Amino acid sequence: MEYIKIADGINGLFINNNRFSTTHISVNLYLPLKKESIAVNALLPYVLSSCCAEYPDFSALNLRLNELYGAEVGGIADKIGDVQVLRFLSFTVNNDLVPDKIKVVEQACSLLLSMIFEPSVLNDAFLDADVEREKRLTLEKIEGLINDKRSYAINRIISEMYANEAFGELKTGSTEAVEKIDGKMLYKAWKTVLSKAEVRVQVIGKEIPDNLFERLAERFSGVKRNAVDCLATTPKASTGEVNRVCENMDVSQGKLVLGFTTKHTGDDRETAFLAVFADLFGGGPYSKLFTNVREKMSLCYYCAARPNRTKGYLLVDCGVEAQNAKKAEEEILNQLKALQNGEITDDELNASVSSIKDSLYCLNDSQAALDGWYGMRINNKPITPEEFAQLIDGATKEDIVKAANEYTLDTVYSIMPLEKE
């Protein structure tokens, strides 16, 4: 693994790996997550990756990508705690594997740079047709969240837990904010993002294609860069009170989500211990929730605990019959109490530690997983999966009990079936 400083606030990361048939590139732009700019920034990667000055029509662009042996380029927006990340990705089959030996990697790479730096614009504004199309797709994505009740419930509890913070917003921003975006606003956001974002380019593959880092430095030299924004996350302080929200919908199965907060965020030892705790609580099939709530009590098909390292919360979610919801909630809290009281066998701890370590070592076999691991870590020399595995390996029962006691119940959110007459 190689770190290369490209310019101030612009860094390169190259993971040399000959095993894959693919060259995987991501350009990551990191910005503070702010309520007023989430939506407009989040729309940018979608508009930028759907067309560019050279290919203003997206079906022509897609035809070109298909000609490059199915090269893929795309953009997404995400939240990393109180940081917003705009990611531009390209995956291309390596040049030596295509029959006519054309330089597909370099050509796809040039397309990626064109998308970021040479969008299809007119008079300091993105074109209405492109903006309106991507707005509609985003709005329909937001509207469609309701279709999957499990992920809808998770989005809803986050908005409840962080109601007064930017983090409480959806990755896309709200419907109202998306509706207000126009071509001029988006153009302004594009300029601001290029000038103020912390940038990391990640390449995973055989080699860095054709002076990519130098070409990127050159592109950015044409941008007037202001001081790069400060990126930091504040975890939520416990209020000591539990917020309860229940929505009734026309469903046959209820959904129950419990949200817990902790003051720890980041990549340190404590975070590793929190990860082991969450796994013992509701991760693998050896976890307290799987063995008790699902297997012993047959209350749920799924009952899982998922920690979020970047903002410092943990969610337990399950699908449950309305009449069993209270019982399930009590049992989830009982199982938490058991862990807080140190009811952990050596076998359980070993199972969890070896399972997490095993999956961390598997990351090396997936370019997307490696890219995600580093791309979702904003500090300049992120911890490696192996280093994190070492921290996990050091976890003792005492560490886990301490971690279990770091969490406070913050919000209980549920969707329950409508009362039928």
Place this chain on the structure above:
Amino acid sequence: MSLKVVESSLIKKKFNIYTHPSGLKVLLYPMKDFSSNYVLFGTKYGSVDTAFKDDNGNLVELPEGIAHFLEHKLFESEDGDAFAKYAKTGAYSNAYTSFDRTCYLFSCSNRFYDNLSILLDFVRSPYFTAATVEKEQGIIGQEIRMYDDMPSWRVMFNMLEAMFYSHPVRIDIAGTAQSIAKISDKLLYDCYNRYYNLSNMFLILAGDFNCDEVVDFVKDNLKPCDNPPKDIKTVIPDEPKTPLKNKVVCNLDVAKPLFCIGFKEKNIGATPDAKRLVAMEILLKMIAGTATPLYKQLLDEGLINEEFSLEYFTGRGFALPMFEGESDQPEKVLELILNQVEQYKQNGLDKTLFEATKREMYGKGIRRFDAAESVCSMLCDSYVLGYDLFEYFDILAEIKPEDILDELNVFSKESAVLSIVNPRTVQGVEN
């Protein structure tokens, strides 16, 4: 020991096949320098296997969802459940049942042989009691309820139910609360003994291992079955060539109508070969793939969004092209798809698009060899459907536009089934 090497000079990949004395097929794909291994142990037994002929030639019908139920139950053995055993090694383990197969899998970065031993052991050690069956009815009951609320699942199964009169692909994989209530420990043993005969099974491995060592290990750890293989031929009832219904509508709690469009093929009950797979996949991408004028029109006119997808839905004994998505005007989407087909019938295929589509499938296909999981999945598909994986790439390289024209005949107004899930607020007929 005889390892058969299957090699592709075109894409420069190879894998090995070993046939165990029991008839079990072992497919091995070594991936040098990879840190992890992925292994599938499966049987050609899925939700479409709803009836068989017993030794006396009598038709025995099985409760819907029993293959899936059996998959859940196999994790429990007399000496504890498989999850507990994997918990000691740290492997990730899971299982799934689809229309035409049941697979048990693990992935791991170390203790490969310990994990392989657990896998080979628990899948070969059925242990069902009345009490454990009853407990599972509760858990699977909740799984079925979860799917009932999942619009993307419902819209597809409604389409399949409308397309077929009696072909078992129309049956929900998990069954229903009523059908799983009929499952008993005895019935599970009957199905197990019939469908989990090693001669009906496959073991697929991808990762950094030595093939000879794996084969020796399999020989030492798997004894040939005591019972001779039974006739496991799936009984597929006669099926009319046109759909039962051309349209089916239901209401669920969704924001926007969901649609699933399928086209009924004439040769019902046939499994497609590699040539048909390539031809139909190219054609679907040429009808409404992201580089087509139709896709652009659908998107520009607000008729689809990012949920739109197309697939050649295939398995052992069934095949149909399918389009899914969200739209306020699903009828219009169907109409435009049929228009595009009509244009191709009249004017022939667009050569530039044809070549670009071939390249796309070739590049993306090669990239699927980058991950042990997708390698196993490709090998599993080709084994269960009975085609040669590398032949697929050879055909793709050679195929000409005229080779796929026949496939256009699958698409017509008469063969089409449109399934719609409307929001609750939209008044529609519940078919």
